[in-house]
Amino acid sequence: MKWIEFCTRRPVAISMLTFAVLLFGMVSQSRLELTLLPDLSYPTLTIRTELPGAAPEEIETLLSKPIEEAVGIIRNVRQVRSVSLAERSDVTLEFNWGTAMDFAVLDVREKLDALELPKESQRPIVLRFDPSQDPIMRYGLALKAGGGEARRTADEAALKRLRRIAEDLVQKPLEGVDGVAAVKIAGGLEDEVQVLVDLGKLAQFQLTTEQVEERLRAENANISGGRVEQGASSYLVRTLNQFKSLDEIRETILVARAERSIYLRDVAEVRAGFKEREAIIRVDGHEAVEISMYKEGDGNTVSIVDRIKARVGQFGRQLPPDVEMKPLYDQSVFIRQAIDEVVYAAIEGGLLAILILYLFLRNAWTTAIVAIAIPISVVATFNVMYGAGLSLNIMSLGGIALAIGMLVDDTIVVLENIHRAHERGLPLAEAAVTGASQVAGAVTASTLTTVAVFFPMVFVEGIAGQLFADQALVVTGALIFSLVVSLTLVPMMASRAARARPVVPANAVVGDRGRLRRRLSQTRYAAFESLPALLLWPFVQLFRVIGLALGLLLRPLAAVWQRAFAALERRYVPLLDWSLDHRLPVLLTATLLFGLALFTLPRIGVELIPPFNQGEFRAEVQLPPGAPLERTDAALQEVARKLDANDEVSAWLAASYTVAGTGNRLDANPETGGENFGTVNIVLKPEAFSNEGALIAELSRHLDVLPGASYRYARPALFTLKTPLEIEIAGYDLDQLERISESLRRRLLASERFTEVETTLVPGHPEIQVLFDQERAAQLGLDTAVLAARVAGVVRGSVATRFRIGDREIDVLVRGAERQRANLDDIRNLVVNPDSPQPVRLSSIADVRLQSGPSEIRRVDQQRVIIVSANLAYGNLGEGIGEIEVMLAQTPLPSGLSTRIAGQSEEMEVSFRSLTLALALAIFLVYLVMASQFESLVHPFVILFTIPLAAIGAIFALYLTGSVINVVALIGMIVLAGIVVKNGIVLIDLVNRLRAEGQALRPAMIEAGRSRLRPIVMTTLTTVLGLLPMALSGAEGAEVRQPMAITVIGGLLVSTLLTLVVIPVVYTLVQRDADAVDSPAPEPLP
Template identity: 35%
Template sequence: MKLVNTSVKRPVGVIMIVLAIIALGVVSVRSLAVDLFPKIDLPIAVVATSYQDAAPEDVENLISRQIESSVSSVEGIDTVQSQSQAGSSLVMMMFKNGTDLDQALLDVREKVDQVKGYLPEQAGEPNILRFSPDALPVVYLGLTGGDAAKLTTIADEEIVPFLERQGGVASVTVEGGKTREIQVEMDQAKMQQYGVTTQGLMQHLSSTNSSASVGTVEKGNQDLQLRVTGEFESLDDISETIIQTETGATVLVEDVVEVTDTFKESSSTTLVNGEPSLVLSIMKQTDANTVEVATNIGDSISEMNGDLPGEVKLETIIDTSEFIQMSVDSVISNILIGGFIAVFILLLFLKSIRATIVIGLSIPIALISTFALMYFTGQTLNVLTLGGLALGIGMMVDSSIVILENIYSYRKRGYSLFDSATKGASELAPAVIASTTTTLVVFLPIIYVEGLASDLFTPLALAVSFSLIASLVVAITLVPMLSSKLLSKAMEDNGRRYWFDRFLDWLRGKYASGLKRVLKFRKTTVLATILAIIGSLALIPMIGAELIPASDQGQAQITVETAPGSSLEYTEGIAGQVNETINEYSDVIEISYVTIGGTGFTAGNQATYTMQLTPAAEREPSTQDIVTEMDEKLQHIAGAEITASAMDGGMNMGDPISIQINGPEHEVLREISDQIVTEISSIEGVFNPSSAAADGVPQMTISSDEGKAATQGLTQEQITSQIQMQFNGQVVTQYREEGQEMDVTLLYPEDERSTISDLKDLKVQSPTGASLPLEEVADLVEVQGPVSLLRENQQPQMNVTSAVVDRDLGSVVEDVETTLDGMSLPEGYSITIGGQAQDMADSFTDLAIALVFSIFLVYAVMAIQFENFLQPFIIMFALPTTIIGVIGGLYITGISLSVPGFIGIIMLAGIVVNNSIVLVDYINILRGRGMDRFEAIIEAGRNRIRPIMMTTLTTVLAMVPLGMGLGEGAEMQQPLAVTIIFGLSVSSIFTLFFVPVIYTFFDDLSAKFTNRKEKKKKKKEA
C-alpha cells in the first residue's frame, strides 16, 4: 500500500507527526473535564409554584390542573406529571427524545404566561426550570460552633459570597439558617380599647414606610428631582408610627402592639454529627470540572477557617469528587496494569525487546491521540470513557501484532529490512483495516440508540473507536517504519525463552492434529457446537438482569417519617433514637448530617439523614450490607416509619421498582396502592416497599355558611382573610437595614393562634363593625386530608416504590408482574411498572436492535473487503459461539446481564470476527499460491495460531483487572469486561476449530454450484 511505502521511506516525517500528536494529546488531557459519569441530557422541564398555606386539594384544583392543561399542547410532550402538596405545586414535563428542549422551554413559558392570570392571587410566580441530573450539589459543608442566628449571619455575609467567587461555583444554598424578621405582635384588648382595626394598622404601616418621586422643579438653570422619603430607619420609627382611628383619635403603634426584632419561626433543624449546624450545599456550573471545583472549595475552606471566630468551624460533610477521583484513579491503574500485561505477553511471544518496543509504542500513542480526539469532540474523562480505554488497551496492539508477524515472516525468508517492512505490511494491511473496521462499525448503531443507554455509552463507544483508529494508523505507518530501522536481525532464540518456543511448537503440533480430527468428523463438530450453544442458553434464567450495576459509593440515607401532623419536637425525639443506632456504626461512618422538619418539598413530619461511609477498601461490609443491617435495627423504633437505603451518588437512576396506578379517584388509588404494598412485601428481594399514599394529615375543614355570612354583610373571602391573619399573620411591609431587607410581619400572640379553642373563639369583624364568633358564620369539621396528590397526563395517579436487595432486578420484576396480574382492579383503573425496570426493558430493546444492525454492518464491511458474499458468511459463524462464553462467564462470576454487559456483547460482534478474518484470509492466500485446501487449512492454522493467541491474550488479559472489579467504581465496567473476556476466549477456541470446518462445508457447496454451472455450460456448448 502507498501509505506503508511512504512511511518507510520517510521516517523523519512520521516521527515528527507522532511527536506533534503526543504534544497535542498532552495539552488536551490537561484540559479535559473530569467527572464520574458522562453528561445525561434528559429532556425534562419543571414548573414549580408556591401557594402558601394551601391544602393539597386546593393546590391541585387551582394551580396544578391549570398548568397541566396549558402545557399539554406543547409540541414534543411525552408525559406530564404533577405533585400537589400543602403550599406547593410541581408540574414535570417529559419530552420525547430528540426534542429541542430550548425551544420547548420557550413554548412552556409562553403557555404558563397565558394562565398566570387565572392562578390565585396568593400563588407565587411559577418558576420554569430545565431538569438536569447535573443539578446536584458537588460538596456539602457544615458550619458549627454557635447558635443558628450567629452562624446564619456569618454564612450570609462572609462564607457564601467568598465561596461563590471560587472558580466553577454556580451557587451556594444555606440550609438550617435563621431568617431575620420584624414581628409586630397585636394586643387585641388594647386595639379594641383605642378603636384600632387590623386593616387600619396594616394600611398605616404599609403607607408610612414608603418613598416616591413626585416630580421636578427648576432652580436656576437646573432641574431638581423631588423625592418624598418615609422609609423606616429604625425599630423606633415603626413603634412611633401614628395611627388615626375611625373616631379621629391618634395613637402610636407601640400603644397597641409590641415590635420585636427576631427570627422567623423555624420549621426544621439541621444537625451535623449530632451538633446543631448550618449546611451549605454548593452547585457547580454546568460546564465546570467537578474535581477542580471541589479542589477550589477545599482550598477556600482552609482560608476561611483562619478568618472565622475561634469556636466557629467550617468543614466538609460530603465531597462527591472524592469518589470520582478514586474511581478515575482505579481505572487509570487498571489501564496501566493492563498495559503492562499486554507488553509482557508481547515480550513472551516476540522474544525481542526491540520488537516489543515497536508494538508497545502503539499503546501510548493511541491513548494520547484518543485524548486529543476526546477533547475536540467535547467528551469528559469519566469512569466510562476511561473504562473504554482500559477495555481497548489490549485491542490497541492487535493490528500491530499481525503486521509485525508478517514482516517477521518475510525477514525469515531472506528479504531485506526495507522489503520485509513494505511487503509484509502491505500484504496484510487490507485484512487489518477490515478487522479494525468491523470492530468500529458495531458502535455506529449505539450512537443512534436513544435514551439512557445512548447517553451513557456513546462516550465509551467514541473513546474505544478513537483508540482503535489511532492504533490502526500506527500499525500501518509507524510499525513498518520502526521495523525497517530497529529489526536489523530476525528474532532468534536466546536460550532464556527457549522453553516457550518449545511450548509453542508443541501447541502447534497438538492444534494441527486436533484440526485434522475435526475436519475428519465435521458433522460431529457442528453438532457438538450446536449442543454447547443450546446448553448455554439454558443458563439464561439463572443469570438474571438489571439496568446498571450498583456502585458502592459509600453514601447512605435514612428517612424518618412520623405520623402526619406531628410536631417538630416529636420528630426530633424520634431522631434522637435513630442517632443512638447510627452511633453503633461510628467505625464505618465518617460523617452524617440530618435535616429534621419541612424544607421545600419535604414534609414537616420527616427527618432525613445523609451519611458518608469510609471508602470501600477500608471496610469489609458493603454499603448495602450496612444499610440492610441498620434498617433491621431501626424497625424496632416505635412511632415512625423508618427506611434506610444506599445512595447511588452521582447517577440517580430512580427507584428500581416503581408501580404506577392510574384511575379517576384519589381515594380508590390509595386503597389499591396499600393493597399492592401488602402483596409485594412477601416477594423475595423486595426491600422497603412504600406507597405515596401516606396516612392523611389531620385537617380542620372550615365551610362558611353563605346565608348567615351574607346576613352579617360578610363574604367568604373576608372570612378566609381574617382566619389567615389570625393564624399565619401577614407581611405588611419591608424593613431595610445596612443593605439587608427583612419582612415586617403583623401577627397575633402565639397563645391566641395555636389551639382549636383559639380557632373556635376567633371573632370575625363584619363591615358594620360587629364582632362575631366564627362558629356563627361557618361550620368546623375535622377530617383526614392527603399529604400530596399525584397526577399523570391529567389523570390521578398513585405510586408504589421499592428497592431490590440480594436478587437481580429482572427476576424480582417478573415476580411482581405475576403478583399484579393476579389482582382484580375496579373498572377504569390500570397498573404499569416504571422506574429502573422500565428503563431496563427499553434499553435492552434498543440495544438488541443495535446488535442486529451491528452484525449486519460487520457482514457488509467484510463483504466489501473480500468482494465476496460467501467468505464473510463463513467468518460470521464465529459469532454464535460467543453465546457460550458470555452466558457461561456471567453464570460463573455471578454477574447479572445489564446494559454494560449488553454493550460488551455488541462489541464482541466486531471483535470475535478479527481472528476469523486473519485465518480465512491466509487460507485463501495459500490456496491462491496453489496449495491444496486441506493442506492450506492446516498450514494457515499452524501459521496463524501464534498471532491469534497473541491478539487474544493481550486483549483478554489486559481486561482482567476490570473483570475482577478492582478499585472504586469498577462495578460499572465489570459486566462489560467479563462479557468480553469469556466471550472472546471461547470464540477464539471455536474460531481455530469450528470456522475451518464451516469453511470446508461452504467450499464444498460452492464447488457443487460451480460444477453444475460448468456442466450446464458444456452441455450448451455441445
C-alpha cells in the same frame, strides 16, 4: 503502497507529524472535563408556582393542570410530571437528550407568559434542575471544637449568628459560582420581627390585620421626590421614612381619630424573634447550619465543585475565628476516585498486554514497536474526544481500556509480515514497504469489522444509548488511529531498526572542493544528528540498563512460556486433524454448549444499571404525623449516640450528621417532609466500604425500636434514575386510587422479595379544616375569600414589609398572638369581622373540624397517578417484574383505572430492545464488510459462527461470576461481535491464499491453523489481559465496568478456543467441492 513507501523514506516528517498529534492530544486531554458517566439524567426544567393558603386539590386545579396543558406541547418534551402540594405546584418537564436547554427555557417562559393564573398566585419560577436530585456538595457551619456543652446546645444568639454568617458570608458568594443552580441553607435560627396582634384589642378599635399590614407597608418606604435646582446647584429630593428601630415600628400610627390616634403598640406586641424552625442540623452531635449546593441540570459536577472550593478558599479567611466550615459531602470525590481507578486499570492492562507481546516475540525492539501503538493511539484519541465534546468518564475511559488490548492487533500482523518478507531475502527497507503493503487491505478490513459494530449506536435509545455513544466514539477513534500507526509509523520504525550510520558516498568528488563539501556534510551531520544523539545518550543507556534488567528478570518466564506454547502447538495440529475427521461430533458438542448456554440464560438476573457503592448512605426516618421537630431531633440524636457508643462502628465512620425536618430537600413537602421527617447521614472511611452492610444492620436495629417510625435507606443520587420498581395507578377518583394502591402496597409488603415499599398517596398531617357556609356568610355580607385570607393571616401570619439593618433585610411578620391561636377552640372563636360593630365568630359561619387530607397529588402526562414504589431485598429486577405482573393480573380494577409497571423497568425495556436491534445491525454490518473483503457470500457466513461461540463464553462468564445482564453487559456483547470475527478472518483468509496457490483443502486448513495459532493466541491474550484489571477491580465505580469486561473476556476466550476447531469444520462442510475455490481476497493475510 505509495504512502507506506513515503513513510519509510521520510522518517523525520512522520516523526514530527506524530509528535504534533501527541502534543495536540495532551492539550486536548488537559481540557476534557471529568464526569462519572455520560449524562444519564434527562435534561429537566421544573416550574415552581406558589399559591398561599391553597390545598393540594386546589393547587392541582388552579396551577398544575393549566401549566401542564400550556407547556406539554413544547418541542422535545419527553414527559410532563407534576406534584401538587399544599400551597405549591411543581411541574417537571423531561426533555430528550441533546435538547438545547437555553432555547427550551425561552419556550417555557413564552408559554407561561401567555398563561392566566390566579392573581393570588406568585409568578412561576423556572428551575434548570430537578429539585428531587441530591446536592453535589454540603458544608456544615458550626462553632469550633472546645465549646463544650455550650457548643452542643448552641443558644439562640449563637444559632442566629451562625445563620447570619451563612447567609451573608457564604450563600451570596456561592450563588455566583458558574453552574450552581441554588444554594440552600438549613438549620440555625433566622431573624424575624414579629408583630403579634391582640385580636381583642383589634376588634375593640374596629381594625383588621389587613389594615395593620397596609400601614406598616406604607410607612416603611423611602421615596424619591425628584430634583430641585437652586442657582448653580442641583439637589435630589428624597423622603426617608424607613424603619430604623423596633421602637419606630411600635410607634406606627394605624389610624388617626378625633379622640386619639391608634398606635401599633396599642394593639400588638413588637419583638425581635426568629422564624419557625424547619430543620435542626447536628454535625457530630453539635448544632450547625447546613449549606447545600445544587448544580444546574446540564452542569459538570467536578468542575462546579472545583469552582465552589476555590470560592470557599477566597471567603473562608473572612469567617470569624471561632467558626469552622466543615465539608460534609462532596460528590466529586467518588467521581475522581472512580476515574483514577479506570486509568489505573487501563495502565495495568496495557502493561500486561506488552508483557504478553514480549513473551511471544522475545525481542525488545520489536516489542517496543508494537507497544508504541498503544500510547500514540490513546493520546491521539483525546483529540477526537475534545472535538466531539466528550468528557473523561468511566465509560469513555473504559472504551480506551477496552481498546488497549486491540490496539496492537494490526501492528502485530504488519510486523509479522515484514519479518517474513525480510526472511525471504528482501532488504529491511524494502521488506517494510512490501510486507506492510501486502496486508494493508486485510488489516483495514479487520479493523472495519470492529468499527462497524459501533455504527448502529444511532438507533440505541434510552440510557443504553447515552452509555454507548461515548464508548463507541472512543473505541472507534482509537482503533482507526492504531490502524494509521500500523501502516505509517510501524513500517518506518521497522525499516530503521538495523540501519547503519550514514556515510559519505564512495564516489564522492575528491579534491579541495570535494573535501570542503565532505567537511560541510560531516559538520552538518554532527550538528543535526550526532549532537542530538549525544544529548540523548544518557537516556538511551538508562533504557538499555532497564531493558537488560527486565530481560534478565523475564528470561525464565519467557522460557517457560515458550515451552508451554510449543506444547500447545504440538497438540493443536493433531486435534485439528482429528476434528476434520469427526466433524459431526465437533458440531454436536458446540451445539450442545450453545444450548446449555441458552438454558442458563434465564437464570442470570437482569437490571438496568448496576448500583454504586459510594461509601455513603442515609436513613430517611418518618415519625408519626404530628410529631414536633424537637421530638424528631431527639429520636435521631438517640440513634446517633448509640452508633457512637459502639467502638467498632464508630471506627468505620468518617463523618455522621443528622437532619431533623425538611433540611436541604428542595422538593420537600411541608406536609410529609416536615417536622416529623429526618435523616441519619453516614460517611464511611475508604477502608470500611465493605462494612456498609453490617453498619446498615446495626443502624436498623436502633431504628426498629423507635415508636411508630418508618424508615428507608438511600444513597446520594449521582444521576436521576427512578426507583427500580414502580407501579403507576392512573385514574381520577382519589378514593379508588387510594384503595387500589393500598391493596398493592400490602401485597408487596407481604412478599419477602420487596423492601422499602412506599406509595405517593399518604395522609398528611392532621389539619384543621374550615368549611364555610356560603349562604350564611352572604346573609351577613361577608366574602368567604376575604375571610379565608383573614384566618390565614391570623394563624400563619403574613409578611407585611422588610426591616433593613445595614444591607440585611428582615421579614416583619404580622400574626395573631400565640395565646389566641393555640388550639381548635381558639380558631373557632376567631372574630372574622373585627372592623364591624357586630362581631361574628368563625364558628357561626363555618364548620371548623379536625381532618386529614392528601399531602400531595401527582400527575404524569396530564393524568392523576398514585405511584407504588419498591426496592428489591434480593433477586434481580427481572424476577421482581415477573412477580408484580402476577399481582396485577390478580387485582381487579374498577372502571376508569389503569396500571402499568414503570420505574427502571420501563427504561430497561427500551434500552434492551434498542440494544438487541443494534446487535442485529452490527452483525449485519460485519457481514457486509467481510463479504466485500472476501468477495464471497459463503466465507463471511462461516466466520459469523464465531459470534454464537462467543455468546457461549459470555453467558457462562456472567453466570459463574454471579453477574447480571444489564445495559453494560449488552454493550460488551455488541463489542464482542466485532472482536471475535477477527480471528476467523485471519484464519480463513490464509486458507483461501493457500488454496489459491494450489494446496488441497485439508492440508491448507491444517497449515493455516498451525501458522495462525500464534497471532490468534497473541491478539486474544493482549485483549483479555488488557481488560483483566477492569474485571477484577473492586474499587470505586467498578460495578458499572465489570459486566462489560467479564462479557468480553469470557466470550473472547471461549470463542478463540472453539474458533480454532469449529470454524475449520464448518468451512470444510460448506466447501462442497474440494477443488473449487471462492474468489480469493484481493489482499489476503499472509
